[in-house]
Amino acid sequence: MAGEIEKLRVELGDRGYEILVGPRLIESAGREILPLLRRRQVVIVSDETVARHCLAKLRDSLSAAGIVHHTVLLPPGEETKDLDHFGRLAEQILAVGIERGTMLVALGGGVVGDVTGFAAATLLRGIDFVQIPTTLLAQVDSSVGGKTGINTRMGKNLIGAFYQPRLVLADTATLTTLPHRELLAGYAEIVKYGLIRDAEFFTWLEAAGRSVCDLAPAPLRRAVMTSCAMKADIVASDEREEGDRALLNFGHTFGHALETETGFSAWLLHGEAVGLGMVLAFDFAARSGLVAVAESERVHHHLDEMGLPTQLSAVGLAGMPADCLIAHMSKDKKVRDGRITLILPRRIGEAFVMKDAPLGELRDFLSGVA
Numbered sequence: 001m002a003g004e005i006e007k008l009r010v011e012l013g014d015r016g017y018e019i020l021v022g023p024r025l026i027e028s029a030g031r032e033i034l035p036l037l038r039r040r041q042v043v044i045v046s047d048e049t050v051a052r053h054c055l056a057k058l059r060d061s062l063s064a065a066g067i068v069h070h071t072v073l074l075p076p077g078e079e080t081k082d083l084d085h086f087g088r089l090a091e092q093i094l095a096v097g098i099e100r101g102t103m104l105v106a107l108g109g110g111v112v113g114d115v116t117g118f119a120a121a122t123l124l125r126g127i128d129f130v131q132i133p134t135t136l137l138a139q140v141d142s143s144v145g146g147k148t149g150i151n152t153r154m155g156k157n158l159i160g161a162f163y164q165p166r167l168v169l170a171d172t173a174t175l176t177t178l179p180h181r182e183l184l185a186g187y188a189e190i191v192k193y194g195l196i197r198d199a200e201f202f203t204w205l206e207a208a209g210r211s212v213c214d215l216a217p218a219p220l221r222r223a224v225m226t227s228c229a230m231k232a233d234i235v236a237s238d239e240r241e242e243g244d245r246a247l248l249n250f251g252h253t254f255g256h257a258l259e260t261e262t263g264f265s266a267w268l269l270h271g272e273a274v275g276l277g278m279v280l281a282f283d284f285a286a287r288s289g290l291v292a293v294a295e296s297e298r299v300h301h302h303l304d305e306m307g308l309p310t311q312l313s314a315v316g317l318a319g320m321p322a323d324c325l326i327a328h329m330s331k332d333k334k335v336r337d338g339r340i341t342l343i344l345p346r347r348i349g350e351a352f353v354m355k356d357a358p359l360g361e362l363r364d365f366l367s368g369v370a
């Protein structure tokens with residue numbers, strides 16, 4: 001069992017923390033969390049679906065470690081990240097009778113992690129929290145790095161804080177109950193790491209991607225560890241996204257436009273939008289002569305083979321007017337003075353930030369995609 005668990009550290013000085021990756025970590029969560037507690041009291045925040053699969057194990061483990069625990073459950077889904085749900089969650093947590101030494105434990109996907117992290121950042125002006133991510137997307141991306149937030153009618157994640165967890169327990173055994181479509185959406189974020197910084201990792205994914213998505217233990221652990229290590233490294237050097245952290249948004253500006261069009265709904269999952277966004281970024285770069293066409297084709301081929309959508313027509317968005325996409329892209333958080341910033345590839349394994357994307361070329365390109 002011990003050999004199945006791997007560890008790495010996010011180096012952020014006294015705000016640094018460990019990420020543990022491996023199966024059945026929920027069963028040992030009490031033991032891992034206990035040394036971090038200032039008070040033997042935690043509030044678990046989860047959603048109703050995740051709770052059905054994982055909550056009993058977490059409660060047992062906390063009880064076995066002598067930790068008093070309370071639970072607040074949220075409805076599953078992105079709608080839970082709004083101000084109304086957040087207000088109710090904050091009051092439910094306060095009603096438990098928390099103190100500054102109380103710890104929150106986020107048990108769930110990115111939605112639960114983002115909302116719980118924001119509650120931790122704001123309640124009593126800041127209390128500790130632990131992430132126990134249960135989707136592949138949350139294990140390789142959202143649970144690490146300390147971006148927390150909620151949505152408003154004006155856009156996604158517009159209220160939030162950079163606030164780091166004290167520990168991340170990525171229990172890979174939880175993924176067995178995750179629907180395959182959600183798993184694939186998380187896989188797109190894994191591919192992203194290969195594309196922006198590690199060509200060898202991408203080549204390995206071309207061979208091992210299927211085993212990763214079949215949840216074969218060793219490949220899955222390697223994929224999650226490599227992704228977390230890269231994110232940890234980037235976050236350690238640029239916690240507040242003033243430089244290199246922006247590379248993690250590869251595929252996101254195009255993807256965000258598609259998500260805006262589909263209303264951030266189950267029509268198009270975030271990871272699926274990122275996958276399509278990465279394909280569009282490669283195609284746009286290839287058309288502009290910034291990257292070889294063969295590289296772009298390799299990316300298409302791999303995502304296709306894995307079963308991710310690579311064409312707008314595959315998700316019912318064929319013929320979407322270019323101006324509409326550009327209008328959505330112009331509302332992205334990364335827009336500066338109305339200029340669109342794109343993360344584009346130079347080759348597989350290397351990306352760069354283009355601060356002032358040429359709008360005319362972008363419009364021509366988007367008019368031709370289907």
Ligand SMILES: NC(=O)c1ccc[n+]([C@@H]2O[C@H](COP(=O)([O-])OP(=O)(O)OC[C@H]3O[C@@H](n4cnc5c(N)ncnc54)[C@H](O)[C@@H]3O)[C@@H](O)[C@H]2O)c1
Nearest residue numbers: 049050076109110111112134135137138142147174177178
């Ligand atoms: N903070 C960050 O850095 C960051 C990065 C990327 C994405 N995000 C955010 O993450 C959110 C998306 O996260 P997500 O894709 O994990 O979605 P999610 O949290 O909505 O989870 C997806 C679905 O899977 C269910 N689920 C979760 N774990 C399960 C399990 N083990 N078995 C069965 N079902 C399970 C959930 O109930 C939900 O219905 C978005 O709100 C996005 O903005 C944040």
